Amino acid sequence: MKALQYRTVGAEPEVVEIDTPEPGPGQVRLKITAAGVCHSDDFVMNMPAEGFPYPLPLTLGHEGAGTVDAVGDGVDEIAVGTNVVVYGPWGCGQCLQCAQGLENYCPRAAELGIFPPGLGAPGAIAEYMIVDSPRHLVPIGDLDPVATVPLTDAGLTPYHAITLSLPKLVAGSTAAVIGAGGLGHVAIELLRHLTPARVIALDVTEEKLEFARSVGAHEAVLSDADAVDAVRKITGSRGVQAVFDFVGYQPTIDTAMGIVGTAGDVMIVGLGDGQATAKIGFFAQPFEVAARAPYWGSRSELIELIDLAHEGVLDIAVETFSLDEAPEAYRRLGANTLTGRAVIVP
Structure with missing residues (x-):
């Protein structure tokens, strides 16, 4: 064969x-x-x-x-x-x-x-x-x-990650999806079906952002050095209640930690280069933020x-x-x- x-x-x-x-x-x-x-x-x-x-x-x-x-x-x-x-x-x-x-x-x-x-x-x-x-x-x-x-x-991995954060994705909440590729675009569809949350997609090209909008993202933001400020303009001081990073490189994890709100979740799903980490400490992020690395x-x-x-x-x-x-x-x-x-x- x-x-x-x-x-x-x-x-x-x-x-x-x-x-x-x-x-x-x-x-x-x-x-x-x-x-x-x-x-x-x-x-x-x-x-x-x-x-x-x-x-x-x-x-x-x-x-x-x-x-x-x-x-x-x-x-x-x-x-x-x-x-x-x-x-x-x-x-x-x-x-x-x-x-x-x-x-x-x-x-x-x-x-x-x-x-x-x-x-x-x-x-x-x-x-x-x-x-x-x-x-x-x-x-x-x-x-x-x-x-x-x-x-x-591509479906099971984001589904598992999203179910872990469902209690926080209530009416008026915001979810962010970093990377609108193979897993990320499925995550956007699942978030729209399973939750009332507003969904913000982040990616590196306008083509990817348009794709994210086409599968249901309410907002689409370039994932660059200005991404944190751009997302914060959308969410205000409350920030994002659940961030799903399907890339996993240090810049995207840093963006995730920069946009998450108090008591929010950061789900690091993407492998990246296998070296990136979330910086956790009393003054490193809003209070009670949880960073997790779910698998499959x-x-x-x-x-x-x-x-x-x-x-x-x-x-x-x-x-x-x-x-x-x-x-x-x-x-x-x-x-x-x-x-x-x-x-x-x-």
């Missing part, structure tokens, strides 16, 4: 021919119908060779949708032919967090050598993939897999998102590429020229 693999540290991913995998006991094989491309992959592929965390070659893709093609011994929870998406942050399945569906916060996954697909385990940018357990599959019925597959990360989301939240998709309340912008065109999708991702989410269709 064909697969997109990261084979050499520092090199571009390559489309290669590899053996079609067979499901072992308890496993499920999917015939992939769509797979998403994410900045997390770009972050991984820019890691230095020293201490690179995953064995190579690595089949990329942690956003996956497919049709159940074969099952291993002992699997009777899901039928061949079922259309599904893959819940990506796999955990041990036994600890307290996993018992709550919070496998994204499993404390034992690393020590047990359990990795998400595409981020350690073979991923979804291939013709077939193996899923370790049927509990990591969510049926999608008649939903379009291309439009739905971004929900597994729970299995139950993915099920909730699929329910929202069936209701037709989400319209995720996607650009599609064939499997042979997958390297170009990653070039576009690195150059920041994608609108919304890139989806590979084998």
